[in-house]
Every structure is written in C-alpha cells, then in structure tokens.
Amino acid sequence: MNTIRLTIAYDGTAYIGWQRQAQGASIQQLIEGALAQILGETVVLHSSGRTDSGVHALGMVAHFRTERNLPLAAYREGVNRLLPRDVAVQEALEAPADFHARFSARGKWYRYALYQGVVCSPLLDRTAWHLRGALDWTAMEEGARLFVGTHDFAAFRSSGCEAKGTVREIYAVDLVREGELLYINVRGSGFLRNMVRVMVGTLVEIGMGKRPAGDIGRLLEGGDRCQAGRTAPSRGLCLMEVWY
Incomplete structure (x- = not known):
C-alpha cells in the first residue's frame, strides 16, 4: 500500500469549502474524482484541515492510500489536467506509511x-x-x-x-x-x-x-x-x- 501526499492550491470562491458535502462542489470532491479517473479506483483524501466556503489555499496538504504504483507525475500533471483552473496539485510525494495529513501536522x-x-x-x-x-x-x-x-x-x-x-x-x-x-x-x-x-x-x-x-x-x-x-x-x- 502506497501513501501519497499532495500539496494543493485553490481559489475557494466558487466552492462550498474543502469537505465533500451532499450538495455543492467541494475541493475534496473534485480531486477525489480526478484521482479516481487516474487510478481506476475510488480513493478517500484525508486533509490537514477543512477550509470553509470562499476560503483559499496555497498549501493545503492531503493524503490518500492506493495499491497502484503510478509515477508521481500522474498525481500532479495527470490530475491537474482533469481539474478546473482554480484548483491545482502543486506537489505529489511518497510519504511514510504512518503519515497522516491531519494528525502528523505540527x-x-x-x-x-x-x-x-x-x-x-x-x-x-x-x-x-x-x-x-x-x-x-x-x-x-x-x-x-x-x-x-x-x-x-x-x-x-x-x-x-x-x-x-x-x-x-x-x-x-x-x-x-x-x-x-x-x-x-x-x-x-x-x-x-x-x-x-x-x-x-x-x-x-x-x-x-x-x-x-x-x-x-x-x-x-x-x-x-x-x-x-x-x-x-x-x-x-x-x-x-x-x-x-
């Protein structure tokens, strides 16, 4: 199982916030959808926190786990091709198995x-x-x-x-x-x-x-x-x- 850490930037104006919700477009939903297309499987993004509707980010960190072994470029360039212009993965890194975007944050x-x-x-x-x-x-x-x-x-x-x-x-x-x-x-x-x-x-x-x-x-x-x-x-x- 691979743990992938993403650093994400976004203009939050058009979104209901980071967290996926029953109604409205969220940042989490968009990126999980793009990852599903790249990986051919459903993944869950765990973030360092939740930003509210209209709040922006230059350094939101999130991670997910997958058994697929794709090059890291797939999680940046590949995912970004599937995202709108106001959301972008800035960096994709392999992280230790015990890394958690929220609980590991200092x-x-x-x-x-x-x-x-x-x-x-x-x-x-x-x-x-x-x-x-x-x-x-x-x-x-x-x-x-x-x-x-x-x-x-x-x-x-x-x-x-x-x-x-x-x-x-x-x-x-x-x-x-x-x-x-x-x-x-x-x-x-x-x-x-x-x-x-x-x-x-x-x-x-x-x-x-x-x-x-x-x-x-x-x-x-x-x-x-x-x-x-x-x-x-x-x-x-x-x-x-x-x-x-």
Missing part, C-alpha cells in the same frame, strides 16, 4: 488580506476584505501580541464548531503592510472553526477604535463569542502552509 500558517484602497479593486475582490478608512496599526499590533501563547480560544470560534477542546497555541501573529494591502499572518499549532476570521474581525474593530487593544486578554479569559468581533469575510483568508 502547525499551520494562515494569512488574512485587508485592502485599504479608496476604490474597490476588481483584481483583489476575491482575495481581500476591502476596508475604507484608516486603521490604527499600532493598536492592532498591540492586540495581536496578546494572542500569542497557549490560550482558551472559545470566544474566537463559530457556533458550529464541533471541536471538543478550545485550547490552542499561537506561535506568532504578524502584521505586514504592502502598499494598500495589509496582511495578518497567524501561525499556530491548530485552529478552531472560523478562529482566524474572528481574530481578524476583532483586530479590525481595535484598528477602528471600537474597542481597546487590551480587550483581547479579556475575551481570552471570558470565552464569550458574543463579546468578540465580527467574523471577517471568508474571501480574505488563505491557508499558506502546513508544517510536519
């Missing part, structure tokens, strides 16, 4: 993009949250530092989150400015559903002066989702990398 890097141009950019509309008006970047950085460390992130998850535990470790939250684009990079051991988007929404409210930077500490201690900021739009979020 951490993830998510990036959220904010666009502050006066006029909405048609080229960024699918991949960034357009915000008008100034943001207090210093206050946002102050708030971002409070996320770093091991905390209970119950206040920063969606109501539909099914995770049994809410404690996660955040390695770093970095804010980077590139012209009119502002990037919020979040690196951590793992994430709850919508966690990064709620973190971003709360930081944006700090930047707008709607709450103090120190509110982050209060929210981490209180655990009340209703007290945290809005969930930032999915289009600005991208899974950049998964570490093993």
